[in-house]
Amino acid sequence: MLTEKAPVTPKAPPEVDDLICYFEGAFVPQRDAKVSIMTHSFMYGTAVFEGIRAYWNPELGTLYGLFLQEHMERIRRNAGMLLMNDLPSTDALVKLVVETASRNGLQQDLYIRPCFYKSTRTVGVRLHHLEHDLTIFAVPFGNYIDIDKGVRLMTSSWRRNADEALPARGKIVGGYVNMAFQKSEAELNGFDEALVLTPDGHASEASAANMFVIRDGVLLTPPVSDDILEGVTRRAILELAASLDLKVEIRSIDRSEIYVADEMFLCGTGVQISPVIELDHRPVGSGAAGPITRAIRDAYFDAVRGRTPAFSHWVTPIPIGG
Numbered sequence: 001m002l003t004e005k006a007p008v009t010p011k012a013p014p015e016v017d018d019l020i021c022y023f024e025g026a027f028v029p030q031r032d033a034k035v036s037i038m039t040h041s042f043m044y045g046t047a048v049f050e051g052i053r054a055y056w057n058p059e060l061g062t063l064y065g066l067f068l069q070e071h072m073e074r075i076r077r078n079a080g081m082l083l084m085n086d087l088p089s090t091d092a093l094v095k096l097v098v099e100t101a102s103r104n105g106l107q108q109d110l111y112i113r114p115c116f117y118k119s120t121r122t123v124g125v126r127l128h129h130l131e132h133d134l135t136i137f138a139v140p141f142g143n144y145i146d147i148d149k150g151v152r153l154m155t156s157s158w159r160r161n162a163d164e165a166l167p168a169r170g171k172i173v174g175g176y177v178n179m180a181f182q183k184s185e186a187e188l189n190g191f192d193e194a195l196v197l198t199p200d201g202h203a204s205e206a207s208a209a210n211m212f213v214i215r216d217g218v219l220l221t222p223p224v225s226d227d228i229l230e231g232v233t234r235r236a237i238l239e240l241a242a243s244l245d246l247k248v249e250i251r252s253i254d255r256s257e258i259y260v261a262d263e264m265f266l267c268g269t270g271v272q273i274s275p276v277i278e279l280d281h282r283p284v285g286s287g288a289a290g291p292i293t294r295a296i297r298d299a300y301f302d303a304v305r306g307r308t309p310a311f312s313h314w315v316t317p318i319p320i321g322g
Helices: 040-044 070-079 090-104 173-188 232-243 255-259 290-302 309-314
Strands: 020-023 025-031 048-050 051-057 063-066 110-118 132-140 151-155 193-197 202-204 212-215 218-221 249-250 263-267 272-277 313-318
Touching: 020 048, 020 090, 025 090, 040 110, 040 202, 048 070, 048 173, 063 090, 070 090, 070 110, 070 232, 090 110, 090 255, 090 313, 151 173, 173 193, 193 255, 202 212, 212 232, 212 255, 218 232, 232 249, 232 263, 232 290, 232 309, 272 290, 290 309, 309 313
Parallel strands: 151 193, 151 272, 218 249
Antiparallel strands: 020 025, 020 132, 048 110, 051 063, 051 110, 063 313, 110 132, 193 202, 212 218, 212 263, 263 272
């Protein structure tokens, strides 16, 4: 005689304030991680950050941190642009990220944000003679954007900040106000995202994502000199494209070239791999995710969940509840 199993009661989602974060040298509940209203980075945006995903693989019962080494190398370089010195090594930062995620024991996809910030409590715009500190938090996180439906873009009236004004290649907190203008303009006009142009009119990226355009089977992506973020995911797509024997050209892209493109997709920690189906009320290609975009997206999601041995160097296993 079969015995019915008692229904499993799903665990309540964790309260954000109960999650453990790394804050100014210690692991504490997020409710205890507070900064003064006079903190320099709060007033002036003088901080750098990374957005990192960790993917849960239910078949293997393993949480995989994605591109931890690459993200920690970048945050150290970006912090140096803001005159932050005496930073922990890349390996030490990776260990802190792993421990932060591990301490929370979450068996689901996570978003992890390390941030170096100017912690001196003072009034005055500058970068020098200021102390800095580090915080890291890890929270449950799903899709930032609907990656299955496809993304509708509009060309933003707000241009990307030029490198000679504020380096777009770095994840500088104050610079994200530029992206906020672009994102809100797009969403308030009924679109999902913004296509952002450089001051001279070339397609740069989305509000917070790099871009690839596909024409005649060739992947096109703008150069760093077109004021894009030096994206970790973008670099991974270049590696993935090589494994799929896809030709890539890194060059400037005109807005009208996207109108006649076969496919387009956005990439980044937040958007992951998101097909673009429309720009300025014009369908991109067929108006649906194209075959090359789908192939790249499928290969990417297999790799980030630890299913592809050839890309095992992308991921770092994170112990649960360590």
